[in-house]
Amino acid sequence: MEARRWLPSAELTGSGRPVFLQGEVECALISAVDLEPEEDPTGTSTLRSGLLILTTHRLIWIGGSEGSAIPLGSVVHAFPPTKRSIRSMFSSPRIRIQCSVSGDGKVVDGQGGPLKSTSVVTIVMRGKGDDPDEFFARLWEVMKGRAWVATAGDVRRSVEGNAGTAGTAEAVRMPVVGVSGILRKEQEMWENTDKSLHDAFQDLNALMSKAKEMVMLAEKMRSKLLSGSTTQGSAGNDEEMGSKDMQEWLLSVGIASPVTKESAGALYHQQLSRQLADFVEVPLKKAGGMIALIDAYCLFNRARGTELISPEDMLRSCSIWEKFDVPVMLRKFDSGVMVIQNKTHSDEEVFSRIKSMASKPNALRTGISPSDAAMTLGIAPALAKEHLLTAESKGLLCRDISPEGFRFYVNVFPDLDPSNIFMIKPHSLFSVWVSTAAAAAASG
Secondary structure (H helix, E strand, O other), X not given: OHHHOOOOEOOEOOOOOEOOOOOOOXXXXXXXXXXEEOOOOOOOOOEEEEEEEEEOOEEEEEEOOEEEEEEHHHEEEEEOOOOOOOOHHHOXXXXXXXXXXXXXXXXXXXXXXXXXXXXXEEEEEOOOOOOHHHHHHHHHHHHHHOHHHHHHHHHHHHHHHHHOHHHHHHHHOOOOOHHHHHHHHHHHHXXXXXXXXXXXXXXXXXXXXXXXXXXXXXXXXXHHHHHHHHHOXXXXXXXXXXXXXXHHHHHOOOOOOXXXXXXXXXXXXXXXXXXXXXXXXXXXXXXXXXXXXXHHHHHHHXXXXXXXXXXXXXXXXXXXXXXXXXXXXXXXXXXXXXXXXXXXXXXXXXXXXXXXXXOOHHHHHHOEXXXXXXXXXXXXXXXXXXXXXXXXXXXXXXXXXEOOEEEEEEOOHHHOEOOEOOOOOOOOHHHHHHHHHHHHHHHO
């Protein structure tokens, strides 16, 4: 921990990905990177062999389960990598950045105040195949964009706008009075919305520049739907269900910074795997701890927007989870169906619920179908069928195949005595089955 006192910490997700700030987007990744502070001749504070992520707001260094960050607002100047020479062929490429530091030598954001002191941090790129010139070009482009200043300005203007609604805003805008005022306000809102959508879809560059506006617009629409659902409690069920569907759609339309081949390079599948592990946590929670791989693929691609991934990339990303300490895993049933499930998911708990359902009097007589199990377990019928087949292989159920499909019955064969199959043991499932069958025959 001594080596990390000179840098602010960076929060990480459960899979080891950074938690991004508001409006922060990932731009580039390089592996096997050292961060060397200038005021450390002994090298005890050097951060060694970590993953360096360049975003629009920070330089994030990740080593193991800990992360540190250099706010780009603290960077005073960046020095380009040294020119290629015979001497540089035998040393790792280096990029030096000059950062503002506090009195105790910790890197701090130098925006908004006088510059007290600076320190130089050296980025040592020890990985093979990493282009220092390309990374420096991206760093320089991000620094010229100053996205962190724009984000801070948006937040500040939002706060000031809310605080001054009763003052300056009312002095400039015409008052909203009566029905005509409400209609005028609605018209202005829809005109602004239409203009934003028109500008955003001109081309991909405009779409990227308007991405933040689109997220804010979606959030406003969701807030309006939520407020509408509380103030209009007398609306019909269809309208209420439509609002809920719309809210869920707005919650899943975007990953703030999707991993791409352009930004991640050779680390694409590794970082995509970590991002996918973070993403599936919410769908798994809603689905009871297990979700079909194809369903997860559709949800993940919808959230990535235009940055779609192929089925091969999805499968490869899931396959390397076993190399990382993530809370999810890829599972393949005997039938070939592949699912994503939590590592804490217990088959024994599922089998217990299935056996309890199959032991009810009505189920003893008619059996249960995959659809019945799906409704009880709260999962898709295809996954319910896989659980029933697995329970059958464990000896808990028996299967009956008919033109109507599969029906599963609780297994009562363990209650039979091989030496006297006509003997009925009291308080056994077989005795309950006999009583249920006799009652059904009597009533029929």
